[in-house]
Amino acid sequence: MKNMTRAAPLLVILILLGIWELTVRVGQIPLYVLPSPSATVFTLAEEFPTLLRHTGITVLEALTGMGISFAVGIIIGILIDAMPTFKRCIYPILVVTQTVPVIVLAPIFIIYMGFGYAPKILTVVLMCFFPIVVSFSDGLGQMEEGYLNLLRTYGGSRFQLYRIVKIPSAVISLLSGLKVAATYSISGAVVGEWIASQSGLGYYLIRAKNSYMLDKVFACVVMIILLSLLMNGLVKLFGCAVLPMKRQRPKA
Secondary structure, eight states: OHHHHHHHHHHHHHHHHHHHHHHHHHHTOOTTTOOOHHHHHHHHHHHHHHHHHHHHHHHHHHHHHHHHHHHHHHHHHHHHHHOHHHHHHHHHHHHHHHHSOHHHHHHHHHHHHOSSHHHHHHHHHHHHHHHHHHHHHHHHHTOOHHHHHHHHHTTOOHHHIIIIIIHHHTHHHHHHHHHHHHHHHHHHHHHHHHHSOSSSHHHHHHHHHHTTOHHHHHHHHHHHHHHHHHHHHHHHHHHHHHSOOOOOOOOO
């Protein structure tokens, strides 16, 4: 029963792909209107060396933006939890940063930062740091007061409260935010590359779209999806490394 439940999403995807393939073949839909899944896979294999070259640039921007978002998110999250006044001042600003579409801000970043990596990385940071900050600060705030009082009883300092109790207990919440941010990171890099770039998957996507090569567009989209899943998987591996493994007791 469990195996059937796990296989259900894959089965649904295969059915949808089959319907898509059948619709294109029976309806004889042109390639420039809607490529079939088989044509997309063939193009992906054919264009893989080129896509891989552009992927390296996009992944570099995404990883750099994620690293900056992680560092900034940790610092701001601790400050929000430790200083209520800081939270009241900064939280509305954090919310406002998420209300403005990134596609609008990307040209502004390019005006002030040029056409290099900086505006793309900043786009990734803008998309990724908010879920990290919110999840981490919420995790810090949900700590049970009894544990904190126990450490205070033994003369623990405020630094020790965070190092020994609060931060370790908030790791699970932090990982939840990192999973969301990791999925956004590739999209953020691609959006930055749409505006102005000479390399990267966003640049490849724009060129393929302008040439009406929809099979290449779909192949690039598949590559972006795979990269987003890979980034999410890396966060899960990071979680397994930092969290203690819970051993299950053998059943009697």
